[in-house]
Amino acid sequence: MELTDYIRILRKNWIIILVATALGLALAALFTWTRTPVYQAQSTVFVSTQAGGTVAEMQQGQNFTQSRVTTYANLVTTPIVMNPVIAQLDLETTASRLATSISASSPLNTTLITITVEDTDALRAAEIANALAASLTNAVESIETPNDSDTSPVRLTRVKDALPPLAPSSPNPPLNLVLGGLIGLALGIGIAVLRAVLDTRVRTPQDVEVVTDAPLIGAIAFDPKAKDRPLIVHADPLSPRAESFRALRTNLQFLDMGGRSSFVVTSSVPSEGKSTTTINLAIALADAGKKVALLDTDLRKPKVAEYLGIEGGAGLTDVLIGRVRVGDVMLPWGDRSLYVLPAGKIPPNPSELLGSTQMASLLEVLERDFDVVLCDAPPLLPVTDAAILARATSGALVVVSAGRTNRHQLSGAIDALQTVGAKVAGVVLSMVPTRGPDAYAYSYGYGYGGTGHYGYTQTRAARKGRAAKAAAAPKAPSETAGL
Template structure:
């Protein structure tokens, strides 16, 4: 993952991160407020020796005191020191209970012992620290061996008395709040990264490019009203979604497919927008002056005729079985150089028809007479129709819905095409968000309405009938003649649909 990916993850999961940070902050605040304040007071005792006045004796005494200092630190929490304090202050507790409140330490290379006492009462903490220091000063000389002249060589002197603390030592509210916020923030970021790692959906063109190993031909902007106006290039040419289809048209023209220009538009799973993508791309190509043939090759759930508002009872299946000529059922649409071949009746054997010799011949004829041939085919994973059909075209265009199709599904679609020897010409991301961290359009200035893209039909094209430009084909037995093609250019004229 790159830095931009991490930024996108944080932007996408900012709410989770903020909530967990606030929860950590609240938990730390609750913990701090429910704790009893503990006050800490300390007294300091100095250890010295009763040595002679010479320099050597003083140095020897100091070394002796330092060697014994750790022993005296350990004595602070023993009953021999604590019991006299309990009796003096009438605490009514055991030495073990008092020991939990007491700690002692000595700084390195010093003979100073610091005695600290923690207690909910700051006055009691100070009294205990002073009393323990006094008790230690009394006990140590008693347990040390006497010197020759009598008396102990060690002397303890209380050099600093404990004072009642003004602020509690614990809980440390600022520190607890900071730690709680940091823990919550770490959990939020960790959860965000984990969700991203475990998310196997294809969300960006880069994800799809890594899986398909094919170029990105474009990204179609998400439109909440797509079902209400599927033909967006025709209905609202100024919208960002319509602009994305024109960008797709431009990128498609740069593909080098060996001189051929027939494409199967398909997807991995249903409802990824392949049919609307095919139709809008066909309209955009026709607007650019291309002669476009649009075939509804989805012989299971055809949608092209419904979207375009044309009669689809007779179409591709009837042509393939030789019932009608292609020129009789290929309809002009929209006052453009766009001709549509509906699916016709749903056959019991769609795969066999699409993989037949008649279909291959039909594609050859259409490729010769049209600039671009687009075939709307079923999804690849449920059925094999699209893979079989793609083998006879110049390539397949995979439509991948952002945030819907998974990596495994897209990879399966790619493998289905490669298994039959079909080529993946490229992929199109559909339903790409226009807002948020997954937006693909933030960096692009789509929607320049002031420059007014207006689609106007030529007067000559209004209200008149047009003929499909089906080329002259030699009549051969078992070939074009069996498909019902005539050697003449003829087509049933229909009024332009809008």
């Protein structure tokens, strides 16, 4: 993943990251609040030897002291030093238990021993540290005193007495809160990245490129009112979603389909917006002066006639079984050079009809009479209708709902087309959000002509142009007699 992908993941999952960070802070605060304060007191002793007055004797004594100081530091946690302290301070504990709260250290190249004591009582911690320093002094002098002498060549002097600390050494609220926040933040980012890795839904053009080499020729902006105004190019031509269809129209015209111009518009699964995409694309092409034939080849759940508000009782199925001629049931729509062939009655054998020689002949004739032929077909994964039909056209346009269709479904749809030898002309992302981390770039330029006189003039001029084209165009493809 690139840096932009990580930024998108963070933007998309900022709530999870914020909650995880807050949770880390809360747990750190709870941990700090429930811990018993521990106080730390330190006393320091200096180790020296009773050396002679010459420089050599003093150097020898210094070397002897440094070689023994680590041993003396280790004596602090032994019973010989701690038992007198326990008895002196009347501590209700044992030497082994007391040793867990005591440590002794000696800085490198020094003869100082620092005794550190941790206790829940500040005064007791200081008392134990001072008592240990005194007990260590006695123990070392006793051990180092030769049998034939009354004095020890080693002397321990307490150079720093332990004082009762004013504040506990642990817990450390600021440190705990910082660590808790950092751990929560790291956990939140980890969850966000894991969600992104495990999420196989197609959201961006990069997700499409992972599945197929087919070009992404369009990204249709999401419209929350799409159900109320499915024909957005006709109802609101200045909206971002309508602009998306015009961009799709432009990209479609640049596809090299070997001189043919018939397309099957399908999807992986239902409810991805393939029917509205087909219809709006057909209207956009007709607005650009193209002569367009729109066929409802979804012989299972036809929607074109319903969306366009035309009679759909007779249509494609009647033409394929030879009951009527195509010119009798192919209807002009609006003031555009757009002709619509409804699905007609739902047959018991849709796949057989769409794969018949009559269907291939019909497509061949329509390609000759129209600039563009668009076929609204069923989804690819539930049924094979679209794959069979795509083989007889110049290619298939696969509509993918952003954020709903996963990569496995898209891959299955592409495989279904390639298995029958159909060409995938391109992929169209639908329902792409215009805001948020998954947004596609739509917003620029939409203010031009939106509310002012320019927009009104352009719209009126476009309508006049479409009316003139419709008047000059033939009313129906009457030359397709016999179909």
